Amino acid sequence: MLSQDPTYLGTVASVSGSSLSVHLVQSVASGLSVIEGRAYKIGQVGSFVRIPQGYQDLFGVVSGVGAKAVPESIKNSVFDTGRWMQVQLVGEAIGGFFERGISQYPNVGDSVHITTESGLVRIYGAHDKGHITIGTLSSAESIPAKVALDELITRHSAVLGSTGSGKSTAIASLLRSITTSESAESSFPSARVLLLDIHGEYSTALNDVASVFSVDPQPGEHKLLIPYWALDTSDFLNFLTGGVDGSRETAFTDKIFDLKVNSHKAYIFAGVDESSITVDTPLPFSLKKLWYELIDFEIATFEGPDRDQPTRQSDGDASKLIPPIYKPHAMGAKGPFINQQAYGIRRQLNLFRSKLVDRRYDFLLHPGPWEPDLDGKSKEDLDSLLAGWLGGQKPITIIDLSGVPSTVLERLVGSILKIVYESLFWSREKSEGGIERPLLVVLEEAHRYLSNDGTSLASETVRKIAKEGRKYGVGAMVISQRPSEIDETILSQCGTFFALRLSNPTDRSRVQGILPDGLTSLLDLLPVLRTGEAIIMGEAAKLPMRCRITLPCKEHQPRSSDPKVSQQWSLPRRKEGYERVVASWRAQRPRAVIRELRIDRKKVTDISNEE
Amino acid sequence: MERYPVTSSNVASIGYDEGSETLEVEFVDGSIYQYYGVPQNLYEQMIQASSKGRFLHAYIKNAYPYSRVG
Numbered sequence: 001m002l003s004q005d006p007t008y009l010g011t012v013a014s015v016s017g018s019s020l021s022v023h024l025v026q027s028v029a030s031g032l033s034v035i036e037g038r039a040y041k042i043g044q045v046g047s048f049v050r051i052p053q054g055y056q057d058l059f060g061v062v063s064g065v066g067a068k069a070v071p072e073s074i075k076n077s078v079f080d081t082g083r084w085m086q087v088q089l090v091g092e093a094i095g096g097f098f099e100r101g102i103s104q105y106p107n108v109g110d111s112v113h114i115t116t117e118s119g120l121v122r123i124y125g126a127h128d129k130g131h132i133t134i135g136t137l138s139s140a141e142s143i144p145a146k147v148a149l150d151e152l153i154t155r156h157s158a159v160l161g162s163t164g165s166g167k168s169t170a171i172a173s174l175l176r177s178i179t180t181s182e183s184a185e186s187s188f189p190s191a192r193v194l195l196l197d198i199h200g201e202y203s204t205a206l207n208d209v210a211s212v213f214s215v216d217p218q219p220g221e222h223k224l225l226i227p228y229w230a231l232d233t234s235d236f237l238n239f240l241t242g243g244v245d246g247s248r249e250t251a252f253t254d255k256i257f258d259l260k261v262n263s264h265k266a267y268i269f270a271g272v273d274e275s276s277i278t279v280d281t282p283l284p285f286s287l288k289k290l291w292y293e294l295i296d297f298e299i300a301t302f303e304g305p306d307r308d309q310p311t312r313q314s315d316g317d318a319s320k321l322i323p324p325i326y327k328p329h330a331m332g333a334k335g336p337f338i339n340q341q342a343y344g345i346r347r348q349l350n351l352f353r354s355k356l357v358d359r360r361y362d363f364l365l366h367p368g369p370w371e372p373d374l375d376g377k378s379k380e381d382l383d384s385l386l387a388g389w390l391g392g393q394k395p396i397t398i399i400d401l402s403g404v405p406s407t408v409l410e411r412l413v414g415s416i417l418k419i420v421y422e423s424l425f426w427s428r429e430k431s432e433g434g435i436e437r438p439l440l441v442v443l444e445e446a447h448r449y450l451s452n453d454g455t456s457l458a459s460e461t462v463r464k465i466a467k468e469g470r471k472y473g474v475g476a477m478v479i480s481q482r483p484s485e486i487d488e489t490i491l492s493q494c495g496t497f498f499a500l501r502l503s504n505p506t507d508r509s510r511v512q513g514i515l516p517d518g519l520t521s522l523l524d525l526l527p528v529l530r531t532g533e534a535i536i537m538g539e540a541a542k543l544p545m546r547c548r549i550t551l552p553c554k555e556h557q558p559r560s561s562d563p564k565v566s567q568q569w570s571l572p573r574r575k576e577g578y579e580r581v582v583a584s585w586r587a588q589r590p591r592a593v594i595r596e597l598r599i600d601r602k603k604v605t606d607i608s609n610e611e
Numbered sequence: 612m613e614r615y616p617v618t619s620s621n622v623a624s625i626g627y628d629e630g631s632e633t634l635e636v637e638f639v640d641g642s643i644y645q646y647y648g649v650p651q652n653l654y655e656q657m658i659q660a661s662s663k664g665r666f667l668h669a670y671i672k673n674a675y676p677y678s679r680v681g
Contacts, residue, residue, distance in 0.1 A: 160617050219641025317661075575648055591680050593645065599635040601626035607661035608617040 006035045007113040008279025012106050020060060022112045033114060040114050043085055046522050047139055048115035051106045056094045058106055060087035063521035090543055092500055098123045100542060123543060132177050135549040138533060145547035151539035152496055153440050153475035156466055167479060168558040170549045172205045172589035173255055178393045180210045190396040192437050196413060200402030201558040207594055210396035215363050216247045216403045222556050224399060226415050227361055227370035230282040230382055235457050239411060240355055241348035250414035251343040255294055259285035263376030282382060284372035287356060287365060292318035301326045301336035311336045319376055359588050360405050386408040386423055410449040414457025421465055425472050434473025447482040450490055459487050466493035483510045495539035500531040623664040627654040643681035646671055
């Protein structure tokens with residue numbers, strides 16, 4: 001009589017821990033059941049089964065079917081039909097409410113049923129506020145896949161998948177569903193997202209909901225500038241001088257400290273108490289002045305009986321980075337004599353100077369309106385910088401880092417995150433702070449700057465965000481195609497995982513390590529997921545779910561920047577001029593030309609051909 | 612059939628420098644490209660063309676070297 005019920009699959013044969021062996025009945029031999037007009041495939045790995053226990057229903061996930069799922073004890077039995085199924089218990093439903101974890105085990109002989117769509121709605125259909133829809137379940141396309149926004153942001157998340165698995169489309173879709181959620185009970189006008197876009201893929205896809213900052217801005221975008229004086233001094237000095245230690249470092253830090261104090265004395269900054277200024281207090285100071293005063297001390301020579309009369313011949317020019325000139329020192333008793341107190345940092349100062357004139361670092365060392373003059377007066381203060389990054393008109397801010405040389409990428413990412421995190425950390429009791437208006441930081445191509453051996457600024461800052469960001473309202477979303485290359489601490493702090501297609505075994509094992517044992521079989525699917533399909537698991541999803549992420553409409557899809565090889569190679573050869581290539585290389589600017597031409601352009605109109 | 616001027620769907624403005632045979636095109640999205648070694652008569656034909664975008668695509672884009680300049 002049970003076999004009359006079309007959802008009936010079989011009976012529980014053994015229970016051990018959370019794992020069940022289920023013996024399938026003959027009636028499901030076809031592998032297909034039609035229930036309420038819909039066809040259900042039987043025994044799909046990853047699908048759900050229901051085990052009614054009278055008052056409550058237990059739910060489990062199919063983890064294996066067939067010969068391998070046969071219980072050990074009867075493996076060699078001749079009577080075995082081979083129709084066995086391995087099920088992992090995941091939760092139970094009492095009434096309409098699904099909960100993870102089980103309060104009782106099923107018994108041997110209990111009947112096992114297919115979970116129909118109405119059952120799936122019970123599991124996945126979260127009606128509470130604060131859930132966003134990101135796609136539909138793969139097993140039942142009429143059921144929306146929802147994730148809990150609170151857990152997604154505060155417990156951090158990771159999006160992992162091989163190239164071409166649809167990562168960037170998934171991100172675009174996810175961000176779009178956060179920012180343009182239409183339903184009345186969940187719209188997020190105060191959403192705040194900072195996206196570090198390494199390849200410049202997102203600016204077109206999200207242009208209506210995002211403001212874009214770029215090192216090489218297109219029309220309508222803002223220029224990305226980072227005031228060096230807001231950074232941590234020791235790391236910045238490392239970059240500037242190639243590493244200094246001991247008394248040499250003190251020479252730099254003492255001078256920076258003096259310059260910062262002078263700047264504060266001259267232009268009083270709110271919140272700063274002169275006695276509590278440290279070398280790391282974000283106050284403006286002039287790098288050119290720092291360089292000039294240090295080099296002056298290094299190269300000075302003296303003469304006179306007490307060897308204390310400077311022999312300066314010309315003053316040089318700090319703003320043009322021209323050092324002063326002294327009489328060359330001479331051996332013997334007459335002098336001029338070299339400065340005995342010199343620190344021996346001329347090599348570091350030379351490196352410092354060459355960084356100052358290198359155009360690649362302009363965004364950092366000559367940050368436009370944030371570049372202080374020689375007296376330490378900056379035209380703009382940090383508030384306008386933060387207002388642009390964190391308080392823009394649009395909910396998403398994209399920092400487009402394409403076109404940044406890879407040697408500075410890591411430092412740049414670190415600097416941006418550092419400035420953002422510090423400001424939100426210290427403003428935690430203000431309405432602009434991270435607790436009142438939490439921030440999601442999306443880190444694209446994270447393996448490029450959060451590597452395993454990370455002692456870099458970027459790794460350190462992200463590690464800090466991962467560990468304590470939750471308390472101060474900063475959440476990270478780490479995106480990568482090489483999870484095995486990402487710092488373990490960072491990945492292990494991620495609460496939610498979106499695993500897209502992943503084929504590399506080391507990467508897969510990294511993801512597999514995250515799930516509880518019983519459910520790892522779900523991740524065996526990883527290499528065969530379709531493009532745009534993801535397994536979502538962790539804090540933001542009640543249960544691991546396989547879902548298809550909604551594709552944004554065509555013009556809102558991220559642009560894949562792969563060159564079209566076959567199309568380009570099939571073109572007839574154009575005339576080429578490699579002097580243009582060299583000009584761009586030397587200028588370190590993709591849009592450089594050999595000769596600047598003044599060409600007057602006229603507005604053009606087309607002639608309509610229509611009636 | 613009535614023919615009247617309409618705004619081009621992707622070319623905003625064009626200019627030409629005779630000395631260096633450089634054609635400069637500003638697109639509607641704001642980006643500016645220079646095409647090198649473009650003969651003047653081609654530029655003049657482009658001015659006359661009823662669709663600048665289509666002319667550019669058919670006769671210039673895949674035939675002359677170019678560089679994005681702005």
